[in-house]
Amino acid sequence: MNTLLIIILVILIVEFLFDKYLDYLNLKSLQPQLPKEAEEIYDAEKYRKSQEYYKVNHNFSMITSIFNFVLMLAMLLFGGFAWLDEHVRMYTSNPIWMAIIFFGVLGIASDIIGTPFSLYHTFVIEEKFGFNKTTIKTFILDKIKGYLLAAIIGGGLLAFIVWIYGITGKYFWLYAWGVMAVFMMFATMFYASIILPLFNKFTPLPEGELRSAIEAYCSKVGFKLNNLFVMDGSKRSSKANAFFSGLGSSKKIVLYDTLINNHTTDELVAVLAHEIGHYKKKHTRTGLIVGFFQTGLMLFILSLFLGNPALAEALGAKQSSFHLNILVFGMLYSPLSEILGILMNMLSRKHEYEADNFAKTTFNGEALASALKKLSVNNLSNLKPHPAYAFVHYSHPTLLERLAELK
Numbered sequence: 001m002n003t004l005l006i007i008i009l010v011i012l013i014v015e016f017l018f019d020k021y022l023d024y025l026n027l028k029s030l031q032p033q034l035p036k037e038a039e040e041i042y043d044a045e046k047y048r049k050s051q052e053y054y055k056v057n058h059n060f061s062m063i064t065s066i067f068n069f070v071l072m073l074a075m076l077l078f079g080g081f082a083w084l085d086e087h088v089r090m091y092t093s094n095p096i097w098m099a100i101i102f103f104g105v106l107g108i109a110s111d112i113i114g115t116p117f118s119l120y121h122t123f124v125i126e127e128k129f130g131f132n133k134t135t136i137k138t139f140i141l142d143k144i145k146g147y148l149l150a151a152i153i154g155g156g157l158l159a160f161i162v163w164i165y166g167i168t169g170k171y172f173w174l175y176a177w178g179v180m181a182v183f184m185m186f187a188t189m190f191y192a193s194i195i196l197p198l199f200n201k202f203t204p205l206p207e208g209e210l211r212s213a214i215e216a217y218c219s220k221v222g223f224k225l226n227n228l229f230v231m232d233g234s235k236r237s238s239k240a241n242a243f244f245s246g247l248g249s250s251k252k253i254v255l256y257d258t259l260i261n262n263h264t265t266d267e268l269v270a271v272l273a274h275e276i277g278h279y280k281k282k283h284t285r286t287g288l289i290v291g292f293f294q295t296g297l298m299l300f301i302l303s304l305f306l307g308n309p310a311l312a313e314a315l316g317a318k319q320s321s322f323h324l325n326i327l328v329f330g331m332l333y334s335p336l337s338e339i340l341g342i343l344m345n346m347l348s349r350k351h352e353y354e355a356d357n358f359a360k361t362t363f364n365g366e367a368l369a370s371a372l373k374k375l376s377v378n379n380l381s382n383l384k385p386h387p388a389y390a391f392v393h394y395s396h397p398t399l400l401e402r403l404a405e406l407k
Contacts, residue, residue, distance in 0.1 A: 025388055027055070050380040189247050240375060298337075
């Protein structure tokens, strides 16, 4: 067996086992009885329901992840990627079209295989626990829109990157880094203005008590409020959220309608104060800069691998190509990607604490704590995940950690 293929298989197996071990730890850390520190957050019945919700999702995730893992192993061991590459070459020898068709077929096949799992999760699991508001029509339209966006944005970006590789040689990574930096900047600034409205309806928050309270707070902290919207999150789920998006004049604060329906005015202003805290503390800009450097590092390492025929040979292919090289590179890069992801989660948790503290000092810590409790209960969140699981996977501190910090 090819040495590089063995390395890839070892990486995939170790990552899978590590992930499943964390899942096991998290499942075993569930406490059947309501913890004392959670008594003022959950009642006994709601807590029992949150534990059941986690277990059902855990079991479902276990099935889907094992299925996907076995499928990936089969593709690698039986030459599935090489087989697809050979068939693509029957239709075109253009490297741009080969890459688009190759990843397009993989993406469509992956989505078709995953759709039954997605349907079950949405219309069985989420429905059982009272979260699902998605209709079959919305589900289908989301799929169609997702395909179109993937074809236009994903296909266009991929074509541009392959074209750059073909004309720049060893300096490919620098040019590609510039393209990716522009794309990331554009996505950060306009994602909530261009992409999200394709899926959800955004309406300006109407005049009234809530808007007046928000405007008074924004005036107090010197935040220029241009774009404050309500999103119809209830179109798909009863779960609630809020988020800040954009940079400069494109910045936008979005509140889910489900959030507004379940919280008091003070709680909503506190949530918005938290989002403004992210802006005031320059978290969006920091995340973007870190993302720039991560992308540059990845592209530089990628440039060291591109053109090496051993990468395509590891998949059983007879000819080297850009699309096979980046596919293999993605697998080899995944351990470093996992480490960088953990570091990003650490940074994100730090930012969440800072935004909470901003809301506490500029508005009302008790109102924010009350809002966080309601969000946790309404979303049936797991209050006490295993520390190792939370360390690896959580981009936000746990509710109990945030409440302790607010106190």
